Amino acid sequence: MKFLHRYIYIFMTALLVTSCSDPSSVDSCEESGNFIIAATPQALDGVADYLLTTESLESGSISTVGCGQEQDGTYRYYVTNNNKYFSLLYGQGNPGAVTTYQLNSNGKLDELSDFQSETVQAFAPIEDDVLMVKAPRSINDPTAYWYRLNTENSQFTDEGQIDIIELAGNGEGAFPSWLTQVDDQVFMPFSTITGQGNNSFSTSYPDSAWVAVYSYPEMALQTVIKDDRTSFIGRYFTKGLSVDENGDVYAFSSAIATDDNGQMISTKPSAITRINGGAMEFDQSYFFNIQEASDGFYLTDHVYAGDGNVLLMMRDADEKAPYTTGHNFAIVNVHNQTFTWVNGLPDASSILNVTSMNNYVSEDGSTVYTGITIGNTIENEEGEKETVFEGSYVYAIDIASATATRGLEVKGGAITSINKLEPAE
Structure with a gap:
């Protein structure tokens, strides 16, 4: 039950809580590109993924704060086919939504359809x-x-x-x-x-x-x-x-x-x-x-x-x-x-989450891009353990050398999926 093991992180500041939970902030930033990053914002309670687009996986940063398309419901999973992007809601026994997207010429996601289906x-x-x-x-x-x-x-x-x-x-x-x-x-x-x-x-x-x-x-x-x-x-x-x-x-x-x-x-x-x-x-x-x-x-x-x-x-x-x-x-x-x-990755003890289902492989097969979220566990004043988020990054893993290099940073969220589309004609 992989969906039961997604990490839920504490916010670093009250401002981040306000920004990420404000529906009016969605789609207010300029990032665009062929790569689609799904990221789960840090929150005290279960929250929905945001879909972000970017031109590069190897450098720069994008953010869930005021950016991207918020998904309807938690525990979303993703698949691409026929140059379309499908977002499936795991309904935990109940019917779940399926939302279909395509990429427009401006490097943004357009919603094509949204309908209910059985949870699969x-x-x-x-x-x-x-x-x-x-x-x-x-x-x-x-x-x-x-x-x-x-x-x-x-x-x-x-x-x-x-x-x-x-x-x-x-x-x-x-x-x-x-x-x-x-x-x-x-x-x-x-x-x-x-x-x-x-x-x-x-x-x-x-x-x-x-x-x-x-x-x-x-x-x-x-x-x-x-x-x-x-x-x-x-x-x-x-x-x-x-x-x-x-x-x-x-x-x-x-x-x-x-x-x-x-x-x-x-x-x-x-x-x-x-x-x-x-x-x-x-x-x-x-x-x-x-x-x-x-x-x-x-x-x-x-x-x-x-x-x-x-x-x-x-x-x-x-x-x-x-x-x-x-x-x-x-x-x-x-x-x-x-x-x-593989060399060049964070120590396994500091990794909170890795992107397992949707990683991106370069067209020549030389590089695998995977999302890794790092942090640590602290003990609060009540003696309870809390997980503190430090950052979420795309790592480019070179197959020939078995070496990883840190690339794109996703601020304010944990990377759950990396996909790519071409603009629709």
């Missing part, structure tokens, strides 16, 4: 659509639903159902981690969950991985690919598959399966496996043990940069948790199985 647990650009899946956490209601959102007109064009118990095939329910287009098919990795007890995400099958393969756009199940060398692929609200230039599919496992008490029970290491292009089974000759290569860390998220290069977010395996994003970064090459820690 997985979504991704597939061909010219955004495919969404709403999945239950209880096997007492064993039906998941998928929806096809057409990006040309921002209208739902098709929907269907998935029997999660039938898909799991082991008495538990299938719960998808994410969706990935592979050629003309959709690969949906999933864990199997009990859907009952103290922890609905608990499982009796912690040491297996599954990928459901669907035709598209019909979403007819073709097969389920299974492997017992890792735990499940991806995590809640976290992409677990990437496709390289050869058409090979790499699967990323955090090994974070839990029992009914929330205890880690997988005996498998955090690792990367592979499904060769065109194949419907895991390549048993390929196994990249990330926990071993990193000397005791596990991957929590990844960004595929190109030519087999991947940026990993990582965390000490002794501190495994199902939903926390790692604050240590490494570059791996999945083709030759090399591992290198």
Whole structure:
């Protein structure tokens, strides 16, 4: 539940509180450009993201104070497709808004549509659509639903159902981690969950991985690919598959399966496996043990940069948790199985938040841009701990040298997403 772990920061001054909460201040600044930054203002209570535009990720500053477009509701998530920007509200069980934007010739976002949809647990650009899946956490209601959102007109064009118990095939329910287009098919990795007890995400099958393969756009199940060398692929609200230039599919496992008490029970290491292009089974000759290569860390998220290069977010395996994003970064090459820690980043202990779902990769694949928010924890006069925000920055991570350089500063907010659009014609 990544949305439960967004940091809520204290304001540095009363002026910042007033400026960020005043609706009349929105869109009063001059920043513009192709890059879209979503940032959550620092606040005592849950607040909505602001969408800001900028020309550069490598220098300068932008601010949530009096700038940007305020989103309607907290826990927003973002996806781009067909040169449009979609802002999805996680409604926590209730219907959520979907707002569509495009970039105008002045480098500003224009709102195209705003409508209600079901809150979904997985979504991704597939061909010219955004495919969404709403999945239950209880096997007492064993039906998941998928929806096809057409990006040309921002209208739902098709929907269907998935029997999660039938898909799991082991008495538990299938719960998808994410969706990935592979050629003309959709690969949906999933864990199997009990859907009952103290922890609905608990499982009796912690040491297996599954990928459901669907035709598209019909979403007819073709097969389920299974492997017992890792735990499940991806995590809640976290992409677990990437496709390289050869058409090979790499699967990323955090090994974070839990029992009914929330205890880690997988005996498998955090690792990367592979499904060769065109194949419907895991390549048993390929196994990249990330926990071993990193000397005791596990991957929590990844960004595929190109030519087999991947940026990993990582965390000490002794501190495994199902939903926390790692604050240590490494570059791996999945083709030759090399591992290198990234230099030039803030100490992991000072990092409050990292952008995990929407990072930007340069067109040549040489650089990954990620948002990092730093701060520290203090003890107030009442002896309670408070998190003090220090700053939020875009870091440019050079793949070849595994070196990070601090770039754009986002004042007054924590970066949650970095995307890019071209001006609409």
